[in-house]
Amino acid sequence: MRRVVDIGRRIELIPIDPHFHDITIGLYRQQIVNTTTGRDSPVFLVHTYSHISGAAERIEHVMQSMQRLGGMLRTADGLLYFPCKRVHEAACRRVFLEACKLTSDTLAEPRPLNILDKKSQLTITVDSTGKGIYRVRAEGEGRGAARRISAIAGGLMKLGELESIETDNKDTVAFACGQSHDALIGLLLTRAPNVRVVLREAEMDASRGVLTAPSQQT
Known part of the structure; x- marks a missing residue:
């Protein structure tokens, strides 16, 4: 058996x-x-x-x-x-x-805590402020900084199930555990600017995913 x-x-x-x-x-x-x-x-x-x-x-x-x-x-x-x-x-x-x-x-x-946002041509940086809290900021001559900051912070929340911290600029997120996870943030940041595409691809992959039984794999 x-x-x-x-x-x-x-x-x-x-x-x-x-x-x-x-x-x-x-x-x-x-x-x-x-x-x-x-x-x-x-x-x-x-x-x-x-x-x-x-x-x-x-x-x-x-x-x-x-x-x-x-x-x-x-x-x-x-x-x-x-x-x-x-x-x-x-x-x-x-x-x-x-x-x-x-x-x-x-x-x-490990990925760095900054990226070039191709959509806005801004350099996006995420700073750790302690206790698992991270703030998104932008530098450069690009356009729509406030909008992109808010969008990328939202992307981090969706991809990593982070919590939103109330600020005027909607630029701050946090891990519920209250501890820093710099490597995680660096990885999530690479996908956060295009979060809708990432989630759509994940849904498509999941719909195709079937775990093959041992007898069917070599």
Whole structure:
């Protein structure tokens, strides 16, 4: 009789990994008990059912990339989590998707907290002000600075499930955990200017995503 193993709740899926033999890679959320506090803590598993040679190394690369891109930590059992021990599920999904875009010979690097916004030609910078709070500002000769700042702050909220902090300029967001996540913000910032396109692509990918059973993968 085949043993069924509970690997958690799937929260994201790469149906076809173009960088490694079109295998399917899933991201799963689990709960483990923190031995120090006795409380449940969310952790994440990167998993494939494929047994093709090199699949384990591909999964290892994705996990290491998630650690670098998202500032995530790793348990002795190979599960990923954020230093604050909070879930940040939407942000973790984005980290996973970005990590899977990298080839296995590409070393992931944390993204800077500034970008050139092509739409406005402004340099957008996100400053950490402490306690998980971040402020978006713009520099340059571009146009519509206030509008772009507000839009990008909104993009950060949608992609990472951040909270809005009331300001006159609608330029400030925060993580509910109250801790800084600079690597996460840097990664989300690259997608925040085009958040509608990003979310639309994610919906299309999700509609195509079907996790292939072990017997159907080599």
